[in-house]
Amino acid sequence: MNVQYDQEIDALYLRFSDQVPEGVIEMAEGVNLDTTAEGKITGIEILQASEKLNVDTILSYVLELDQDVFNKKVA
DSSP states (O other), X not given: OEEEEETTTTEEEEEOOSSOOOEEEEEXXXXXXXXXXXXXXXXXXXXXXXXXXXXXXXXXXXXXXXXXXXXXXXX
């Protein structure tokens, strides 16, 4: 997983895969899932990130994620 934060536009991007996304699903205002044509999640974009989470500490977290979650097809 790769985490990128752009302070200038206050956007956080979590990249889960090197696959090229072919679609976007808006989960909530300013929270978007990038997906493949098969519906697999490749990344999450969070706009106005500093209003939604503590961006000062987001890069210091270690996450252990179930990889099967990212291989499931989303609706």
